[in-house]
Amino acid sequence: MATNDCWHCVQRSTLEDDSPLSVDNNGPENGSLSIVVLGASGDLAKKKTFPALFNLYKQVRYLVKDKDASREQLEAVSKFLHLIKYVSGAYDSESDFRLLDKEISKHESLTKTAEGSSRRLFYLALPPSVYPSVSKMIKTSCMNKSDLGGWTRIVVEKPFGKDLESAEQLSTQIGGLFEEPQIYRIDHYLGKELVQNMLVLRFANRMFLPLWNRDNIANVQIVFKEDFGTDGRGGYFDQYGIIRDIIQNHLLQIFCLVAMEKPVSVRPEHIRDEKVKVLESVLPIKDDDIVLGQYEGYRDDPTVPDNSNTPTFASVILRVHNERWEGVPFILKAGKALDSRKADIRIQFKDVPGQKQGRNEFVIRLQPSEAMYMKLTVKQPGLEMSTVQSELDLSYRQRYQGVAIPEAYERLILDTIRGDQQHFVRRDELKASWEIFTPLLHKIDKGEFKSIPYKQGSRGPAEADKMLEKAGYVQTHGYIWIPPTL
Numbered sequence: 001m002a003t004n005d006c007w008h009c010v011q012r013s014t015l016e017d018d019s020p021l022s023v024d025n026n027g028p029e030n031g032s033l034s035i036v037v038l039g040a041s042g043d044l045a046k047k048k049t050f051p052a053l054f055n056l057y058k059q060v061r062y063l064v065k066d067k068d069a070s071r072e073q074l075e076a077v078s079k080f081l082h083l084i085k086y087v088s089g090a091y092d093s094e095s096d097f098r099l100l101d102k103e104i105s106k107h108e109s110l111t112k113t114a115e116g117s118s119r120r121l122f123y124l125a126l127p128p129s130v131y132p133s134v135s136k137m138i139k140t141s142c143m144n145k146s147d148l149g150g151w152t153r154i155v156v157e158k159p160f161g162k163d164l165e166s167a168e169q170l171s172t173q174i175g176g177l178f179e180e181p182q183i184y185r186i187d188h189y190l191g192k193e194l195v196q197n198m199l200v201l202r203f204a205n206r207m208f209l210p211l212w213n214r215d216n217i218a219n220v221q222i223v224f225k226e227d228f229g230t231d232g233r234g235g236y237f238d239q240y241g242i243i244r245d246i247i248q249n250h251l252l253q254i255f256c257l258v259a260m261e262k263p264v265s266v267r268p269e270h271i272r273d274e275k276v277k278v279l280e281s282v283l284p285i286k287d288d289d290i291v292l293g294q295y296e297g298y299r300d301d302p303t304v305p306d307n308s309n310t311p312t313f314a315s316v317i318l319r320v321h322n323e324r325w326e327g328v329p330f331i332l333k334a335g336k337a338l339d340s341r342k343a344d345i346r347i348q349f350k351d352v353p354g355q356k357q358g359r360n361e362f363v364i365r366l367q368p369s370e371a372m373y374m375k376l377t378v379k380q381p382g383l384e385m386s387t388v389q390s391e392l393d394l395s396y397r398q399r400y401q402g403v404a405i406p407e408a409y410e411r412l413i414l415d416t417i418r419g420d421q422q423h424f425v426r427r428d429e430l431k432a433s434w435e436i437f438t439p440l441l442h443k444i445d446k447g448e449f450k451s452i453p454y455k456q457g458s459r460g461p462a463e464a465d466k467m468l469e470k471a472g473y474v475q476t477h478g479y480i481w482i483p484p485t486l
């Protein structure tokens, strides 16, 4: 979707015909582009930021799509590495940031960029505790010098605060230094293919429009599961827990896209206005609508306190007080060290009177293997007149053979360069999301909710399934999926 004023979808420009390194929504830009990764030696930079930058570079310069085109790949790696300059320094040292500015300026003059037309993107792959000092240093020493079409933008990662108060404090500090259009709060789930597909699916298909409401939908589940534990990140994780790590951000963003009203247009501000509205319609979470868990063995990590109550699993029911969704539970569930790795959205429709075979479900699987399938009842093929559960299936790997689905970070970094904030979290959106979870998080922090132990490799505490059943979810039995063959 592009940022045009009316509500229709236009094809996003491809890398071949529209280099992201020279174009954004406001027209062509020619100044040199410097991407500064602060925290370059950290885990995030290594696992996500640099691979994404490399893939973008490769696509622009080489148009390489086949990851195994080894000769071109090697050539691209070597050229990419030559573009990188390492500058070491302290996050609170003005002189070090002046040195950084000098290095950037050196590159800009080499590329004959007129002062003021340079583009500077600062990616803070850092712990949030240093965001304020780093932002201040960037503002003091490293900004694009004047306004000749260039810009300075910063990208900040979650966790953005620990609760409403700390998030607002952080927002105020950064907001005092940068304007909102310069701040890109990244939530990488917003860069996933099927998350980006949500609004198209909902609003460009006639068949969904009349069904997407309390009259037809019984419940919605948004589920994230990982089949590994905190794996050496226990020290960090224990400070946050699964709600802050996954639910308050990734799953809540997906919730917004499933539950929000149709925006006036696809302009980022209109989309984000609707997200804020639906977040503000969420009722306070009731104690009965929460199950917390902690996998056995979590506390064996030497960096985790022996008496930790931090949840590694949580299932939380959100209830939306508006005309569309009154009475429909949205179950947001996330857990580590479970039976499988997946993220999906499961929309379960209400019963058809007299029909006992099983409910219709529409499942959007974000990962692994992107797919959408609609579980429905059909006549069993053959002479007899009996019914069976089957599916309409759109499996991306099969349907879009040869199409490489970009990594979430690739898309989102490209958006920051293009100046498109549609898939980034606005300040008031962040505030509204913390408002939903802060009372619950404070109760957990005070030890008022206990995490129920569960076995590694299980589906989490059995209490979560009981809560789901109580909320009205009806599991389909006897549904057998037969993977199609080509």
Ligand SMILES: NC(=O)C1=CN([C@@H]2O[C@H](COP(=O)(O)OP(=O)(O)OC[C@H]3O[C@@H](n4cnc5c(N)ncnc54)[C@H](OP(=O)(O)O)[C@@H]3O)[C@@H](O)[C@H]2O)C=CC1
Binding pocket: 221, 223, 346, 363, 369, 371, 372, 373, 391, 393, 394, 395, 459, 465, 475, 476, 479, 480, 481
């Ligand atoms: N295109 C494709 O690739 C398609 C694949 N399939 C595959 O077919 C299989 C069945 O599909 P589907 O029925 O949608 O998914 P599942 O059978 O995996 O899960 C259905 C629902 O039942 C829950 N559940 C699973 N086990 C239990 C249990 N013991 N007690 C209570 N609840 C339980 C799941 O919870 P939870 O989410 O926590 O696991 C989920 O909410 C899956 O493996 C799916 O991937 C089906 C259609 C198309």
Ligand SMILES: O=C1O[C@H](COP(=O)(O)O)[C@@H](O)[C@H](O)[C@H]1O
Binding pocket: 188, 226, 245, 246, 343
């Ligand atoms: O933000 C986070 O996400 C990852 C999962 O990301 P995915 O794209 O691999 O699904 C999770 O492992 C991590 O705990 C969390 O901080």
